[in-house]
Amino acid sequence: MDGPEVIRHRTYDDDEDDEYEMNLPPPPPKPDNNFDTVVVVDNLPVVTEEKFSKLLAVVTKIYGQVGKIVELEIPKHEQTKSTLGFAFVEFSTPQEAKAAIERTNGYKLDKAHVFTVNLYTDFRRVCSVSEEYKKPSLPEHKEPENLREWMMDIRGLSQFVCRFADDTEIFWNEVARTKLDPVLKRKNFTDSIVQWSPHGSYLATFHNQGIILWGGNSWNKVIRFQHPGVKLIEFSPREKYLVTYSPQFQLDDNTDDPQCILVWDVRTGKKVKGFSGPSHRVDSSNTNISWLQWSYDDRFLARIGEKSILVYQTPDMSLVDLKSNLIQGVKDFCWSPTNHYIACWVPESGNQAARVLVLDIPSGKEKRQQNFFNVADCKLHWQSNGDFLCVQVECQVKTKKSTYLDVFRIREKEIPDEVIQLKDISVIQFAWEPKGTKFAILTDAQRPDVSFYHIDGKKLEHLKTLEKKAVSKLSWSPQGQFIVLGGFKQFNGVLEFFNTQEMETMSIQEHFMATDVDWDPTGRFVATYVCHWKTQIENGYNIWTFQGRLIHHIMKEKFFQFIWRPRPPPLLSAEKIKEIKTKLPSYSKRYKNEDRHKAMEEAEKQKKKRKELRNEFNAIINPRKKEWQEQKEQRKALRGGVESDNEDDYEEREEFVEEEIEVKEEVIPVA
16 A cells, blocks of 8 residues: 555663664774974975985984974975975973973074974964954053052152051151051952062062062052962062062972073063072072072073073073183172173182182173182172172181272273271171262171271272171161161160261161161161061061151051162253252252141141040030039939039048957967
């Protein structure tokens, strides 16, 4: 019978699955589209088939040092059999591929062939870009905050940051006000400490996972740097770069991709370079990364390598080829604050004397060398203008100790030097006068002496020695001339404010238990504070004028940090600054009048506030007084007609009552 076809399906139970199971073929293998381990090396030499094996060996040797090569292919032209100038290199892991890019991108095989290395995935992404132009959608423009807006303050005041307990606060240093109000107050702002950048543009906070930079009037997050366990940071002098140090990577670091010390671009947040940690153990009390130092203009970064000083040039962090690589055993070094000079010293070795050298960078040429014998220790001190270098040498012959201060005139021909010998004397601290030609030394720990010297023209002269002073630290004003002789630790906070131009003491004050001193960048004010990390009592800070007059005395429990906000260098010419200094008395008179006016305004505000509080109090107490008067007759009636409101009508009498509680008799036998 014709009709539609009926398809019948057989049903079955689960127990019958095996009987009707189909033997399907295995699925075809999926192609591996993950090319994260492949890099493209461009700008290879184009060679014929005769030289192909040599080129292959060279490329294999270069990239075999980076990681394990899974496959290396150098394409050839089908007809000429010459190479096409590029290669594909596959590594075992994506990390090795990234390391190959970091280490060989920009590698100079010869003058005509500089490698350009990219991930194959990036190469494919660029090649897959559509030929049809599509206008991109631009994000809404948001005007960035001015990171130096605080410099526009018409009063020219300085700012400072305080850390205490879990709080972080930033203040203006307002002399006329008795109570300062914070411009920023945040709780748990940082996990440990805070640190300003050299020009005060950023405030860095430390966290378990890295560093955050804050800035602008709103104190929003500017940028973040991911570096777990970071303990120390160092900005480059012009704030272009940031160095972070994490000790957790020091003992077990990746040699191909070091994580212990990282160099970052501050504006982009990108990692520029990584270094392994120093071979020595880093003291937890260190506040800076002394083994890695920047030149004054951020152009060079130097560190001590296994054999010599290594210098890297920004922005590509390429290693500078120095003749000084022949100088082995460098113990310490430091940059000139105004030139591309490095001063370094090499300890004695065998019969070879200890040496101090001044090197020109990037040529590596020796500008000066001086030998020393029987050296126990050596310290290098640059004057702030880079005009002089003082080499402090501690020498010991058997049980006798001596200190030599060798001062080099860097600007003069052949760099002459003058030596001060201090027999049987150890120098506790050496300090150059900022922007000046004087220096001070602190000697003998029991009852220290403070000596001042002046170097000018062709003569190094001794100015004055203050004998047996209660001093443990010398702190110069950033503008020079004035110095605070701080008596911390065993001297319990004795402070002597000294004028080195007149060589006289301006004031002697005391901040009991003070542990640190810090000048504001203008040199007008100086702060002393008691840090909770050093002592748990009397925590807080004082702010003084440079003459030693107390302005603010603030007590804070668990007080940790007080740091003045740095200022960028002035944009004025040296001639303009000199002109301003000559007219300073007239400016000073005007600013004193302004300060006096501000003080009067503040006093008037306080007076008005006290009057308002008094009026509020009277508004509460006057109705009570009226009510008390209205109830006078009631009180009199309750006391039987006796006036009792006047306390003077009462007579006080004292009566002593003795009451016998118990009498007990006891017979004591005679022995």
